[in-house]
Amino acid sequence: MKINNPRRIVGSNAERTRLHNRQVVLGHVRERQPVGRAEIARISGLSTQAVSNIIAELEEDRLLIEAGRQSEGRGLPVLKYRLNADGAVALGIEVRPDAMFGALVNLEGETLFTTREALPDNAPSTVVSVARRIRSSALDGRCEKTQKILGAGVVMPGPFGKVGISGAGQSALHGWEDSDPVAVFEDALDMPVVVENDATAAAVAERVRGVATGLRTFCFLYFGAGLGLGVVAEGEVQRGAFGNAGEIGHVIVRPGGRICACGNHGCLETYASRIAARAKLAGAGIEIGSASDIENLYRAGSGPLMEWIEEAAGPLSQAVGLIENLFDPETVILGGAMPDAVLDHLIAALDLPGGSVAARAERVTPRVQRGACGRLTAALGGAALVIHDTVTPRIAAKT
Amino acid sequence: MKINNPRRIVGSNAERTRLHNRQVVLGHVRERQPVGRAEIARISGLSTQAVSNIIAELEEDRLLIEAGRQSEGRGLPVLKYRLNADGAVALGIEVRPDAMFGALVNLEGETLFTTREALPDNAPSTVVSVARRIRSSALDGRCEKTQKILGAGVVMPGPFGKVGISGAGQSALHGWEDSDPVAVFEDALDMPVVVENDATAAAVAERVRGVATGLRTFCFLYFGAGLGLGVVAEGEVQRGAFGNAGEIGHVIVRPGGRICACGNHGCLETYASRIAARAKLAGAGIEIGSASDIENLYRAGSGPLMEWIEEAAGPLSQAVGLIENLFDPETVILGGAMPDAVLDHLIAALDLPGGSVAARAERVTPRVQRGACGRLTAALGGAALVIHDTVTPRIAAKT
């Protein structure tokens, strides 16, 4: 399974320039809306005339709408524009070994629809037919012709590529070893598709509509089956050479510590993850299934759960420290399939190293904060990826 | 001290398109030289006519030269081109607390000249006057009018920005807290300047002319004063939000372990760095000054040095594992101010985790290898940064 389409350096011409500039304008409108032509021209380095033409086109495509005139001191009042939230939608699909989740999101990142479908098995044919069902239930009726469907973001468990000894083998999908998921889903859904892992999708979701709005460089520690790290640097999603960047769950934080499913000792995942929480609770005779079980336990003040939080805080602090030292992000976000209250408690229990480059005085963003997108983050994130691709310009093109 | 000029998303126009396309063509020539117009056109997605015009211009600027016709099967023989190695030069300057190093490098990354100058103090005025002296001795006489001076890459110890409790305070330069090094050096050297840390510069040096040639995503573990990590992802240098990414020396690998100058316990730097080696040797009554002292000790089979290597291998293996898990690079390069023999021994002594995403079967690049640029890497790297910027296209522009 290979998802990492390497980008090839391509030249630019009038057509690609036009596409790029449309994205640039969309991106600036998104960040500063409502905003007028002149301001965008100043920021983007384009002439006001060019911006004017582009805005007219985007308005034609229903991606932008007028937001009224507004006087700001002397001169002609600015005619402001904003994203037309319902001018376009994106589909998000999360594939887990036992179920699939769907989400429909508009251009502003607002959730229009979510669904859950059981997944009897992981064979590509099964996944594909469920994906088609999700597509229908999300779009049929809800999506008029006026709404542009930008594409679908599919979130699947990694690792991707042929991996000798799989570090996260337990969560990998069976039967997908030799397939090209992008092609499979594009064929099934009949729209452009991007495939990412859950942590990356969650990170992008926070950037599109969450606590990372406006941030260009940040990390997302995602509690899924294990523990993943989504990294956005300078607005670009980091995938690594083989699509497996951010496998933080198997970083060793306690040499010689707890044995992990991957065969090593002291992996972060054996302390700070749902796997670790489940193990701790099982030791006390408590079985948990879903995240809401954990929520109930937390509300009830379960001793073993509190103990787990205390135990997890140390390794997690260490993980945050190394993320800060290696990536130097504006913030580290915690989120995923863990109740908000538990995440908040975990964050409060952190003891962050003072020597880190992040321990500077003048920082404005908190070093660690909880994600705002809740537990459906991954499916939303899939859709957010598509929105993000729509409004974030790049020049390199896919191979 | 602030070096991280955030890139602003700007629109494109004919002029910027032209600049971009020139870089694209230069980059492709660099990667595949000797190469003909038609092939570049196919790769870059430009028309042959466009490539033809651009090549004519680059030839005019003496950045490219003809490399003869070559028949490849049917058809008109390809008129091949290659970089004109001596068509342009870049200056590299490394600033250390006690000395400055200079390097002059041509378009192919070949070293034309190196020098060392003592640095009586770290005041900006002193550094600047020494930099001017380096500039003169490197360029005067050597550099005819036909050679274009692309700019200078300055390598300085971080961390950058106002840091409360400095993690690498011992190596930071005093008197630079409130200056803008880029502006200072651009003024002093009268050419475009980029400023980076040593590890990043070393990484880029390996990409321009070393073991990372042709790689797009890789990491460089740099033995300097401490231990730094240079990261190149998808051909882009990773700097972090505040210019301090890659501070791997202060990642905790042995919780509760050796006390570090940064105040924390168990930092990687206290095991695997020259600081650690020096401490180990001092414990055995051996004082070391330069890297060649270490080389002599190694040749003599010094027991304490061998012990240090054995002790460092564990933490270093752990570091490589976490780099692989977080960045998923094509390779991890070891280098810097440490003798090649010691680096080779260290690499041989590594015990890399099997569970990492890098432990896949089909990989072609070694997981860990020694850098090829030797000990002057940092100054060379400074120059390499400039070369790299010349041949690597991007669309985002500096603020």
Place this chain on the structure above:
DNA sequence: GTTGAATATTCAAGTTAGTTGAATTAATAA
């Protein structure tokens, strides 16, 4: 040996998208 297909390169005209500078509109400040 001649002819035709294949391939690279060049020539000349055409197209696209952005730029420039003047004109228009509408607000505030004097």
Place this chain on the structure above:
DNA sequence: TTATTAATTCAACTAACTTGAATATTCAAC
């Protein structure tokens, strides 16, 4: 009331790339 300021539009212009035809050179087939 008038001058100034600022956003937007209009119309002409321009830069850089694309297209399609022409040319050059080699290999392969007859």
